[in-house]
Amino acid sequence: MPAAHRTIFHVDMDAFFVSVEEVFDPSLKGKPVVVGGRPNERGVVSAASYAARKFGVHSAMPLRTAAKLCPQAIFVDGHPDRYREYSAKVYEVLNHFSPKLEMVSIDEAYVDMTGTERLLGPPMGAAHALHVAMKTATQLNCSIGIGTSRLVAKICSDQAKPNGVLWIMPGREAEFLAPLDVRKIPGVGKVMEKRLQDQGIHKVSDLASRDPGWLEQNFGALGIALSGKAHGLDAGAWFDGDIGEADGPRSISHEHTFSRDTADAQQLESTLARLSEMVCRRLREQKLHARTLQLKLRDSGFHTITRAHTLNEPTAIDSVVFATIRALFRANWKGEAIRLLGVHAAHFEDESEQIGLVGQGPHDKWNQALSAADRLREKYGENAVSLATGMKARFRERTHENPAGLPGKKKPS
Ligand SMILES: [Mg+2]
The missing domain is CATH 3.30.70.270 (Reverse transcriptase/Diguanylate cyclase domain)
Structure with a gap:
């Protein structure tokens, strides 16, 4: 349409x-x-x-x-x-x-x-x-x-x-947007605003009049998206897809197909841990917290089931996601050989909505630590930092620390 x-x-x-x-x-x-x-x-x-x-x-x-x-x-x-x-x-x-x-x-x-x-x-x-x-x-x-x-x-x-x-x-979209400050465009934060201003772009009209190629050269893929947004279009990942679309970009998932079907519980669970990490990393990159988590299991006969769980508090924390996914796995896996595993996160909330409720609790420290891990991965490659492999004790400890329903808890003073 x-x-x-x-x-x-x-x-x-x-x-x-x-x-x-x-x-x-x-x-x-x-x-x-x-x-x-x-x-x-x-x-x-x-x-x-x-x-x-x-x-x-x-x-x-x-x-x-x-x-x-x-x-x-x-x-x-x-x-x-x-x-x-x-x-x-x-x-x-x-x-x-x-x-x-x-x-x-x-x-x-x-x-x-x-x-x-x-x-x-x-x-x-x-x-x-x-x-x-x-x-x-x-x-x-x-x-x-x-x-x-x-x-x-x-x-x-x-x-x-x-x-x-x-x-x-x-x-009338362009006319409406033209006089607004670029900051009014969703996705343009303080940093991007400053970068745009440095190039003489203050109003949406300034942005709309720039050549998309120039914007791409200076701001990469984001620049192209900004160009579309300045014209009132749903450009960029944030707005792609149709509203209410089940598998639109409002969900993040990772799947793994085994080269050989396996019924090895340890292998299956550590794969789920890795998939959980990958999903969480993407959540954090996009500054999102997911409320609904879903496990996907496909057996040798291509029989596929999905099982979802909705959290009380949305999260982007590896250990919380993994604990949820593992519980779903343990409740639904009957020991059959598995061909494919998937971890799927949806029903997102903005990180900024979390700040006010979470405050300076342990969640924030975890987020910071996890982001540090993300930075290391960026620098040294995907396998440089992994919570999943060979660190099961760590996982257990972190899961145990999980302050479920944190916002209701007393804040450390
Ligand atoms: Mg409101």
Whole structure:
């Protein structure tokens, strides 16, 4: 289907964590509220209410800094269970509007509304109905961006905040994007922004007017993607594929086919460990955490099964992924000779969404250590660093350390 004919909604809940807290304690409404811990704790802010944001408080900021900026703020602990529960409610509401739906984080989703006009009316009408349905079912506000691509829809929802709708009509994408700072393009962070500015590129229009070849020369494949994005297209891995596509780029998997079928438990498990590592490495490269993990088993007779498990907390940690996959394997492998093994991760959340909840706990140290391992691999090759081979004791120890449900735990002070 040509991009110009698609109708994509990006639905983003407004101040999600804070708003959920307000449902449980309505006295918080309208006040400066900081979710994430106590003002004297070492953790960081998970979320701030709009009233607190006026004082410069924002997520990922140290709690102590937030307390300095806004001493009158009400500090509350985060409740990940509540957020998951409300995220599921959000999903339910969206699912009534279109089954082509992809939650991209706990409070944010793309909904492909293409072809729903006969049932739900034109985009603005459908968006209004969605606002009402969301409020009724969850008591929460959301902002809705509507465009012909995910990229445009995502940028729109940001501009529509709070509790608004912004629809960019087909054909008007470039005009809408042109005056925006390049930083507004998803995937352009501080570093890329600086690199672009060094080349005199400040606005999306600057980017759009550059020759794609020049962009590629200077920024590699990313440059080509940026060129497409500047024109309102879903360019680059992040946005490839259709919404709700089962095996789209919103999943990461690795498989291994044995040169000879094997029923050797140790060989099978160490292969799963290696595959888990490879998946995690790619998760970390893309700064993603996966919530759903899946094992694939194919036996000599080409009989294939898949078994999935959904984690309480999304992860990119080798040992957590491996422990989950191994448990699935042990529960489902009956001793038959295996031809192929696969490890598949999906239902991603952004690393940045994790920061606020996880704080400076052991997870962060692991992430740092694992990234260091990733860097070594880059420098010295894939086999330079491996947690999987010959390090089973280490694995056990790390798994044991796994602070399951970490966000609910007390942060080290
Ligand atoms: Mg949000």
